[in-house]
Amino acid sequence: MADHQKIHPVVDPEAPPTEPLVPRGSFRSEKGDPVQHPPDPPPLQRTSPVIQSKPPKRSCCCKCMCWTISLLVLLLVIVGAIAGVLYLVFRPKLPKYSVDSLRITDFRLNYDLTLYAKFDMKIRANNPNKKIGIYYEKGGKLSVWYTNNKLCQGSLPKFYQGHQNTTVLNVVLTGQTQYGSTLMTALQEQQQKGRIPLDLKVDVPVAIKLGKLKLKKVRFLVECLLLVDSLSANNLISIRASDCRFRLKL
Template sequence: MGDNQKIHPAVDVEAPAPTASLVSCGLATSEKGGSSLSQRRPPQPLRTVPAVMQSSKPSQTTRSCCCKCICWTVGLLVLLLVVVGATAGILYLVFKPKIPNYSVDSLTISDLRLNFDMSLYAKFDVKITANNPNKKIGIYYEKDGLLSVWYTNTKLCQGSIPKFYQGHQNITKLDVSLTGQTQDGNTLMRALQEQQQTGRIPLDLKIDAPVAIKLGRLKLRKVMILGNCLLVVDSLSTNNRISIKASNCKFRLKL
């Protein structure tokens, strides 16, 4: 029996107490060294550049290109205006252009009567003088030029201005035959007869002449000479030369 007894290890009373567990030691060590792993700050997110800021550079480049194009265009237009103005100024100083003038020499009424349909038929013969005062400019009178006679905004008759060339400082006399037919002639004839009794009948002679200007050997494009002559005649008797008591003519160019 003495051999079968189990021997248990003796407990040393004077041995030191067991140390804290490994986990406790780790926690204690972390507390002494600083903040624990669980108390560390989370990593800050990366800052992203807004889309507007990202695309600002290409937008500025496009805007700069547009500004350059606008500046170049404006500069070219200004340069073109300066060149045109300088050219026009030089041409004006060299050629010194003047508007041609016209005068009415005589007016003859060949026919003025009422038709059966009560329309008024008129036939006038007008002699006019065209004066080109320019020393270095010739004038080509093109086709479709018209000369017309009006009374109180009613056209009595009209005729064609002949096609011809007028040289430098040239005076040309023209004979133009005018014919026309106006409706409501009875009222118009009565008004003309009443006006004739006063001895002063106002008539308006209008000139519409397409012309081409010749500068030296250069023929420019066509322009219009518009003229307006306010006449006062003493009578409208047929087959008699009418006396022109007053005449006031104005002319201008229409480009």
């Protein structure tokens, strides 16, 4: 039986040394040892850029409002400054009014039950200002009331009142009132007590004169609360109390 011999491969001594195979994804170190290559980084996800919103611009309406408010404030400051200067220069004082006398020339109940009244009244107007004149224009009215009923009315004359001047006005007032019977009964009851309350109202357009400057027309409103002893005709009525209040209407 023939002997079997093993045949070994012959290595060529002059051939260059062969390197062992390195698996894919690995690399060798400086010593030649295989080193595992780090895995590739995951692909970057694309993100949309963040857009920062710009602050909203002021609208034209807002700007116009700011300008308007600023102009109004400036105008108020200017008007206030002018008013302050005028006050320091002219030192204005309110005019004063009073009722000097009251006479009843006619006061009767008519056949149609209306109440007819005719008063003669003296009104004293005092202008205490040193540098301010008052033009009393046409259209001034003077009326006398009992409760809510107007007894009579008269017109004030047109005139100019100078500096620190006192003027006495004679005014005739006439009127005819409905429900005269009821009014006459109430007035007779008050007359027995000797205390009849009357309300005197004055409404007159005026123009103020500052130095040589005549201003725009305004209205003087005066209300005098009177307390008289009687309303007997052809008698000089005694005024027991008088309280006049003044206000200005632009």
